Amino acid sequence: MSTPSTPPDGSPAAWSGRFSEPVSEIVKRYTASISFDYRLAEFDIQGSLAHAAMLHHVGVLSKDDLAAIQRGMAELRTEIRAGQFNWSLDKEDVHLNIEAALTAKIGDAGKRLHTGRSRNDQVATDIRLYLRDAIDRILAGLNACQTSLVDLAEQHADTVMPGFTHLQVAQPVTFGHHLMAYVEMLVRDAERMADCRRRVNRLPLGAAALAGTSFPIDRAFVARELGFDGICENSLDAVSDRDFAIEFTAAASILMMHLSRLSEELILWMSPRFGFIDLADRFCTGSSIMPQKKNPDVPELVRGKTGRVNGHLVALLTLMKGQPLAYNKDNQEDKEPIFDTVDTLTDTLAIYADMLTGITVKPDAMRAAVMQGFATATDLADYLVKKGVPFRDAHEVVARAVRTADSSGRDLADLALAELQAFSPMITDDVYHVLTLEGSLAARDHLGGTAPAQVRAAIARARKRL
């Protein structure tokens, strides 16, 4: 005789005893998470094995039962990895699927595994194990991207390009310096991820449903088995906390924002209007109607995918904001945003590290652009200040010189000495060194400046960290 909530596969739902009628098909689909949380399987097995080992350690589970659980889980792991495991909607989620399959293999020992545990602390443990692993992969991806950026920066420590403010030519910088700005951003991203990992890496298991358990569990034992740095110290918080996932998606959003900014620059630089770089063909696509087109699809998609990661951050914040303690089913909605954030980041970083190595730089176009915007005007003002002219007066002198040069289609360096001296008698023929791009670059020779020597020093510091 089957119970009223017996699903089509013949076995009753794990919680069916309490109910007088089964859920409808649509409610079953609506409440199930197996379609996405099967991805936690490896971590679910890892957590269950640690829990079982602890139960035996404290004398709650026999040696034979533990051995049976270990043998059954090893078989299940092999089947899951080989894609031979049949995930069942009737079993609702990854936890119940695995437990049922284990019990089918080993009998009563499988039914004893859930002693002193709830799916509430089980799922919190699984996500933390998953995210810890993901963060380690993301950190490796960040490192690869930084390496690509530093390599490119090293090749272009002397390559001059316009530095922009308001997207107007401001002052000359080196392309290497510009790239190293992104290395700084990625260094902070890695710090944020590593910091977030410290709070991810704590054990919720042992909180059971919400209040803890009456069994004599040893949480420190489980934490050691699973490589956690610490234990969630309040059982109610342990099962309901998702701060770590919010922190992770926040760090992910900032990281994507950085890559989105770099993408925007790559797109601009590849436009013929700039013509500063070319991207390797394998990161671009053509147009089905315009034969001449080569479109920077990959950076455009990185820019676009930043939106979905930002969305996941907002989704998780919203998911948590109205929840009373402790676990609520709302929490099941945490998984897809987390998974998609991880997938987006790992793919984006892998593609980016490769794309950066395939950039062709066009130094002549960069130099031509920086010649067009009076980029050394500040250098002329600084020159006058060094000769005793107050900065505000020097600014005015240079502004008038720029207006004259501009109206006659010339650069500041094209003005004759007599013309310059008409603006200020303090100007002598040593001014022309100051007006060159190389002179301007070399002058900014302090920590964090764009002088090629400083860029090389920054690259050396970055390499040491990598």
Ligand code: ARG
């Ligand atoms: N699938 C659930 C989740 O993802 C597992 C925990 C279910 N707990 C419960 N009491 N229904 O959150």
